[in-house]
Amino acid sequence: MVDHKRGFGGVSGSEKAALVAGLREATRNRKPKPVADLAANPPRTIKAYDFAKLDAYRELRMQRAAADMMGIANPFFRAHDGIARAETSIGGKPLLNFASYNYLGLNGHPRVVTAAKQAIDRYGTTVSASRLVAGERPIHRELEHALASLHGVEDAIVMVSGHATNVSTIGTLLGPKDLILYDSLIHNSIAEGARLSGAARLSFPHNDWRSVAATLEKVRHDYDRVLIAIEGLYSMDGDMPDLAKFIEVKAEHDAWLLVDEAHSLGVLGATGRGIAEHAGIDPASVEMWMGTLSKTLSGCGGYIAGSSALVEFLKVKAPGFVYSVGLAPALAAAAIASIEVMLAEPERVSRLRDNGLLFLDAARAAGLDVGLSEGYAVVPVIVGGSAQAAVLADSVFKRGLNALPIIYPAVPEKSARLRFFITSDHSEADVRRAVAITAEEFAKVRSTGSMLRQMMGH
Known part of the structure; x- marks a missing residue:
């Protein structure tokens, strides 16, 4: 039973007031812990896990090293200098650009x-x-x-x-x-x-x-x-x-x-x-x-x-x-x-449609494998292995064409490709030049494909 005169816990009002006063005085008189004590007992250092030990990361680095040996630049994470339109600039280098989702050219409008x-x-x-x-x-x-x-x-x-x-x-x-x-x-x-x-x-x-x-x-x-x-x-x-x-x-x-x-x-x-x-x-x-x-x-x-x-x-x-x-x-x-x-401006959509069909027809005429594409803005050029796709992307880049590879595991290994995004801003000349460069460079890459796949571990 609770003694209401003494309050909960058996502490009277006067006793509670004295206890609070004592705590306040103790807090005022408390001195900080000397710095020397912390120096003598430093906190234990625990190192974070090194993700470089992951097997998947090691495999990634091996593939990158093999590409470096072959002089194949990394096609990913290249920084564009401005708006990526039908043409773009990367590191001050002007490029014909087929790697942008800017389908109707509205970015920057x-x-x-x-x-x-x-x-x-x-x-x-x-x-x-x-x-x-x-x-x-x-x-x-x-x-x-x-x-x-x-x-x-x-x-x-x-x-x-x-x-x-x-x-x-x-x-x-x-x-x-x-x-x-x-x-x-x-x-x-x-x-x-x-x-x-x-x-x-x-x-x-x-x-x-x-x-x-x-x-x-x-x-x-x-x-x-x-x-x-x-x-x-x-x-x-x-x-x-x-x-x-x-x-x-x-x-x-x-x-x-x-x-x-x-x-x-x-x-x-x-x-x-x-x-x-x-x-x-x-x-x-x-x-x-x-x-x-x-x-x-x-x-x-x-x-x-x-x-x-x-x-x-x-x-x-x-x-x-x-x-x-x-x-x-x-x-x-x-x-x-x-x-x-x-x-x-629906003419932007119709112009995009015309450009896509032109790319599809020109690529087929050049003997390129465009897979299932129906020519609506997205046209892959299927080249085979991931190594071949990386080499081809590097080769066309050096020719002034920006088109990125899609490699395993994003697609099956034998279906690696360059993926072309066509926009309404591309001209007929842009489309024909892109197809011509790709066909010419792919012909050069084919003969070395087997060797590169072996070096990249596929």
């Missing part, structure tokens, strides 16, 4: 640049917080409404990373009782989102809607939810799916469909609205349209466009949105202005 500068003047360089708590700005909703209108759906949600948009969206919507089916050539962000969701996951042969249908016939009843994930334009191969067939399959089996439009927005369709416009499909028949702001839209970030219910749910549940800072004002403004210019 006066209207886009002005919009970004005005946004900085009004909002600063960052919104300084997650949009959920204190980072919301009117320009965010303006961009989301513009994206929803562009795709012909109810609403959109914008996140600060395209990769994180796929990972966070898939991880939020799917779980252990669900199934995710994705194309064998799908982007890493979707594969990672599927892995991290904990859902069962299966890849299906590239663009094979029949395989998806057959799989769902067998296993659909075993899962609560099913997501089918495809791309509007495949960034490694430059081809596209039969969207109408995938919509039929998902509808028949009560599944969701996610279409990644990262490389098809601004490229497909008469006005650049993407694969739905290209195929004449009602966009409302697709549950999720995913896209990025870093390509046609001259910014950085990603988005999901779809129903208002989907967007409302993601805005309070998706970690990539809830726990991340809101999109920088300049990036939002640049994307809005890019949409406006694209819709006002």
Whole structure:
């Protein structure tokens, strides 16, 4: 029983006051620990792990050393001196550039640049917080409404990373009782989102809607939810799916469909609205349209466009949105202005289409393997092994052409390639020169391919 006169713990009011006074006096009289004591007993030093010991890192260094012996410069992380347009400058060297996602030439467009500068003047360089708590700005909703209108759906949600948009969206919507089916050539962000969701996951042969249908016939009843994930334009191969067939399959089996439009927005369709416009499909028949702001839209970030219910749910549940800072004002403004210019100047889209077909036809005429590409902005030149692709990239660079290699494990070892991104700003002369240089240099590389593969350990 508590003695209320003495208070909790058996301490009276006067005793408590005396105790507090004593503690205050002891604190005032406390002297700092002499420096000599710290010197005599220094903290124990613990060295961090040396990541140079990783087997994968050692293998990387061996490959780099072999390339150095052969005089092959590292084609990655080269710094451009300014805006990477149809032409660019690297280390003061002018180059014909086919390594940029600037499909419609809108990066650096006066209207886009002005919009970004005005946004900085009004909002600063960052919104300084997650949009959920204190980072919301009117320009965010303006961009989301513009994206929803562009795709012909109810609403959109914008996140600060395209990769994180796929990972966070898939991880939020799917779980252990669900199934995710994705194309064998799908982007890493979707594969990672599927892995991290904990859902069962299966890849299906590239663009094979029949395989998806057959799989769902067998296993659909075993899962609560099913997501089918495809791309509007495949960034490694430059081809596209039969969207109408995938919509039929998902509808028949009560599944969701996610279409990644990262490389098809601004490229497909008469006005650049993407694969739905290209195929004449009602966009409302697709549950999720995913896209990025870093390509046609001259910014950085990603988005999901779809129903208002989907967007409302993601805005309070998706970690990539809830726990991340809101999109920088300049990036939002640049994307809005890019949409406006694209819709006002559809000739940019048609010019891009003409350039892509010209590159495809010229490459085939030169005997180059362009794989599955249909000539919509992305055209690979498949050369075989990773070593050959690296050598070819170095060779064309020395000739004034910037086109980057795609090597294993991004693609299968025997499918290593140079990947060409065509833009509306390239001229016919640019396209023909790029193809000619590539064909000439590839002919020189072929004879040494076997030796180089052996030296690089493949």
